[in-house]
Amino acid sequence: MTCLLEVEALTLRFGGITALDQVSFQIAPGRIAALIGPNGAGKTSLFNCITGFYRPTAGVICLHEESGPRELQLMAQTEIAAVARLARSFQNIRLFGAMTCLENLLVAQYRRRAPGALPSLLGLRRARAAEAAAIARGRELLARFELLAFADQEARTLPYGAQRRLEIARALATDPILLCLDEPAAGLNERESAELAERLERLREEGLTLLLIEHDMGLVMRIADQVIVLDVGRKIADGPPAQIRADPRVIAAYLGDEAA
């Protein structure tokens, strides 16, 4: 199988605590991979390693692009976002609250399009064209995530569900090749959750690769192509949803209570 993201023997220690222990897995391009596990299993730590917010103690995180492989653990966090083009959302929503929805999306395009301070200060044509392109892209994303009505409203005044959508839209505004979402369905009602599933599936159809942390098993089983299960920092299972559901170790560690 060709793979986009390859994590090899990833280990993360905080002093004496081992948050991640020799975790390895691969994600194929154009797939939705879900990362599940009980609280404290190390899911968010793994996310933070992949997106560069933590530097792993050992191991390799390799992004296989057409231009060749890139070892993410050697790159600065901002370069992982801007050059390797990994986008992420946060478990607790982190929007730029005082800024409008459109502005949130424009900020996300800063590294891709910003023309530099002097051209925009002088209002050069290049700067105006870049701004127009950024606004056009922002509008497209707002329309796609049903946020057009909120376009000029401060992000912090949005209803919760809209804030969740805006965070995904903002991550997409960076034109990522891998989108990492940390509990995108948390706090959503059933209808919103179903809409989210549809949106993520549509992104997959367009060729984007997704990695999610998710507690909503219904959502995971419905849309994921691959499920990776972590428990106390170790990977205990990895495979298609049907196989995971039947895995006795997973049932013991995670689904235990529900299955019983």
Place this chain on the structure above:
Amino acid sequence: MKTALRDAGLSALIAFILALPLAGLVTTPDESLQLRLVFHPWPVAAITVGAFLLRLLWLRRPRFTLPKVRGLGSWALVPVALLPLVSGGRGLDVGLLVLTYLMLATGLNIVVGLAGLLDLGYVAFYAVGAYTTALLTTEAGFGFWSALPLAGLLAAFAGLLLGIPVLRLRGDYLAIVTLGFGEIVRVVLINWQSLTNGADGISGIPYPRLFGLDFSRAGRASVFRLFHLPYDRLDRQVWFYLLALALTLLANLVVARLRRSPLGRAWEALREDEIAARALGLEPTRLKLAAFTTGAFFAGLAGAFFAARQGFVSPESFTFMESALVLAIVVMGGAGRQLGVIWAAVVMIGGFELVRGFAEYRMLIFGLALVAIAVARPGGLIAARLPSVRLNPLRRGA
């Protein structure tokens, strides 16, 4: 009414407790020059009753809201800007002072208002600008107008130098380090005798000239002689005021444009949530450095204004109080909002000068004004942030 009475009674009690030692007890020497504590009941009673009544009035005040007129804030500035021109030498002097502080606040607004970096040592860059101007004009034969950009650039360079090590710090730590830096610059100015003439300062800084012409009564390059104009002592001030006004307007225009540019939005994003900004690939250190350097540049220009207006600089003018004052202007104006900052500068600096007569009470009035604004407009004079761009433009008059 009952709760209001109880609340006012509580305020009176607190006022009484505070007033008792502060206003009630006075040490007075008696005949044998021994210090004795004398109790004065009247001030205490006055303060207690005053607190009670004020609190009661405040709680029972009628509720009303001021009518809003769009654009009033900016148009009302025009007569304010012209006022010094008709009010003679003293007015021009105050006008220049207001412009100097406005320039400072414009720069600090980038750092504090947009990028959200609490800089308590901003006065350091002001000092660098002022001393650069002073030294270049008195020692190196520069004119004011050629020294002005250099003052800005050197201050910006100082901002860069300080920024590189300290901008990795966050919040309170950054505030403490910049506070220290402000003091270091002042102490260096005092002690670097050979360059800065120490505590005595540098005097004889020439007044700005008009394209190489001066404003002397009968000099070779005198404006009056050349253009056969009647001599007016005030003309050089008018000229300086107008140019300073133009430069300050330009600075405000630059900052307004910056705010609406991608860079300005990146600064604001950083202020709102640094982690989220990093996740989008924004580089906090570089962006903060840009904000710090740009802010310092404007402080340098303000320093040049200051030096030329006073004709004299000394370390005394660059104490922490100045940083605090400029910060107060920015915060009172509503951090990030340029119009609010302009009004705050006009009111606080212009107002300050108006009450100079009651020198002893200036700080008291200043404090009361700060408290009043904090209570009435917690977000600053003009708190609402305007979006840098709109998808659906507002219809005019809407």
